[in-house]
Amino acid sequence: MTDNPKLRLRGVSKRFEATRANGPTTAVADFSLNVANGEFVCIVGPSGCGKSTVLNMIAGLDAASAGSIEMDGRTITGPGADRGVMFQDYALMPWQTVEQNIGFGLEYGTPGEGMTPAQRAQRVRDYIELVGLNGSERKYPHQLSGGMRQRVALARLLANGPEVLLLDEPLGALDAQTRLILQVELLRIWGETLERSHRKTAIFITHDIEEAVFLGDRVIVMSSHPGRVKADILIDLPRPRQESLRMSARFGELTDRIWTLIRDEAYRAIGGGSPANTPTQEIRV
Amino acid sequence: MSTAGLALGNGRPVTTALWQVLALPLLALLVWQVWALTLESDTRAPYPIKVLTTFLALTASGDLPSALLQSLGRVIAGFCFALLLGCGLGILMGANRKLRDSLDPIIEGFRPIAPMAILPIAILWFGTGTPAALSIVTYAAFFPLLVNTVHGISHVDPKLVRAATTMGLPRWRIMLRVLLPASLPSVVLGARLAMGVAWTAIIAAELAVGAKSGGGTSGGIGQMMFVFYAYSVDLNAIVVCMIVVGVVAMLIDRIFRAVERRLMPWRP
Numbered sequence: 371m372t373d374n375p376k377l378r379l380r381g382v383s384k385r386f387e388a389t390r391a392n393g394p395t396t397a398v399a400d401f402s403l404n405v406a407n408g409e410f411v412c413i414v415g416p417s418g419c420g421k422s423t424v425l426n427m428i429a430g431l432d433a434a435s436a437g438s439i440e441m442d443g444r445t446i447t448g449p450g451a452d453r454g455v456m457f458q459d460y461a462l463m464p465w466q467t468v469e470q471n472i473g474f475g476l477e478y479g480t481p482g483e484g485m486t487p488a489q490r491a492q493r494v495r496d497y498i499e500l501v502g503l504n505g506s507e508r509k510y511p512h513q514l515s516g517g518m519r520q521r522v523a524l525a526r527l528l529a530n531g532p533e534v535l536l537l538d539e540p541l542g543a544l545d546a547q548t549r550l551i552l553q554v555e556l557l558r559i560w561g562e563t564l565e566r567s568h569r570k571t572a573i574f575i576t577h578d579i580e581e582a583v584f585l586g587d588r589v590i591v592m593s594s595h596p597g598r599v600k601a602d603i604l605i606d607l608p609r610p611r612q613e614s615l616r617m618s619a620r621f622g623e624l625t626d627r628i629w630t631l632i633r634d635e636a637y638r639a640i641g642g643g644s645p646a647n648t649p650t651q652e653i654r655v
Numbered sequence: 656m657s658t659a660g661l662a663l664g665n666g667r668p669v670t671t672a673l674w675q676v677l678a679l680p681l682l683a684l685l686v687w688q689v690w691a692l693t694l695e696s697d698t699r700a701p702y703p704i705k706v707l708t709t710f711l712a713l714t715a716s717g718d719l720p721s722a723l724l725q726s727l728g729r730v731i732a733g734f735c736f737a738l739l740l741g742c743g744l745g746i747l748m749g750a751n752r753k754l755r756d757s758l759d760p761i762i763e764g765f766r767p768i769a770p771m772a773i774l775p776i777a778i779l780w781f782g783t784g785t786p787a788a789l790s791i792v793t794y795a796a797f798f799p800l801l802v803n804t805v806h807g808i809s810h811v812d813p814k815l816v817r818a819a820t821t822m823g824l825p826r827w828r829i830m831l832r833v834l835l836p837a838s839l840p841s842v843v844l845g846a847r848l849a850m851g852v853a854w855t856a857i858i859a860a861e862l863a864v865g866a867k868s869g870g871g872t873s874g875g876i877g878q879m880m881f882v883f884y885a886y887s888v889d890l891n892a893i894v895v896c897m898i899v900v901g902v903v904a905m906l907i908d909r910i911f912r913a914v915e916r917r918l919m920p921w922r923p
Binding site: 464480481 | 812814815817818819820821822823824828832833836837839919920921922923
């Protein structure tokens, strides 16, 4: 990786002011990360570790309290269509049909500037095709299944042509089977089979370790209170990733290693002790 | 979720046949009519057959339709004023926290004051004609529209606004393309409530203005009721007016629901 990083976070912190219920909290502390162009980086960590806060700061939706966030060497100061966000519950406009939702940014935002209506419509059709939503163009979000809504959100994200994809637990609301299928789909749509330089830079937030290992080129493990980078793990699994990969020894090693890193915190988060220091009970049959 | 309560047990939707809906009201009318037969023939007490013939006579003479049209016209005009004022101010207040906080005490101070309570001032300022009635209707319809518009705009899912900013929409476009459509259900609900109170307010206002003007030329169905009450003591005609007021209110609400469905086909 000789190029300059696409994204560079240096010593980024996020403090939230005191509210009536809580004192001031530091959600993210001294977070540094470089993401290369075309790289797929997953961030995992226990609930409330500040994963989403990091993503929102890159998106420009939240301002960092300290440190700097740069894209292509330029400091990020606010939201922009060069960084597309896919939200956990998709944030589709309920009053718009599938095709209107996908074309929302093209129609009303900066991505559609300089395009003719015909070009916009063509782009919307292309992405409907890509995510396989043909026949559902005129449906409203409430008429779609969770998996289909997820596809609409993905198509909307890509139709806007962002340089960086920021994905905030985009598969979190789906059932386990749909998730597995959509992980493979997501990699196909992302452009896994293309050369690296043609892929989009992606940051993917998840709490699912296997999902992170299956999707990512790298997995960033975060610790919480405050959120910090605990480990940065290179995922040396071949692309395109196949379903069978989940059974491989290397996949198991990587997920185990990450689980070991966050296990203690995960146990503490649910109020139990780590199994390491809890006496095991003998079970007699 | 939307079918909950409709489908019970064996999965057959529970439907109520028309005769089941009408049986009780018809029975009540029948009992009322039979009871009336036991009274002396020159009784003032209202009963179904007499109410019906009075209705036909008032309709044939044109008195009832013209009074109804006059009241309806006032309601629609007052509603439109309130729509402009309530939605306009509601959008500004919904979008601007500071404005909302500073206007809130004034709004909440006036809101509990019944429309009838401003009648004395309305009559003193505007006399006993249409402007007085209109101002009361506008006042009555203003609050539901304002409160629901403010609520609608200020309770739009912030995620939708955030999503729009990440797609490069400027602020004014977010207002136009996110906040307004997202708050439409709340605004339409406010409009329905406003139309309901406007219609009740106009009848009360016309009754009172009619009383003040001594049954003069203030017009409207409320004034008509006052005349039947104070001058001819015609209870049948008053019952006719009551029923017409109720039926018209129901029809207006039906129209609103139809508009609601047309305006928001995306609602589950």
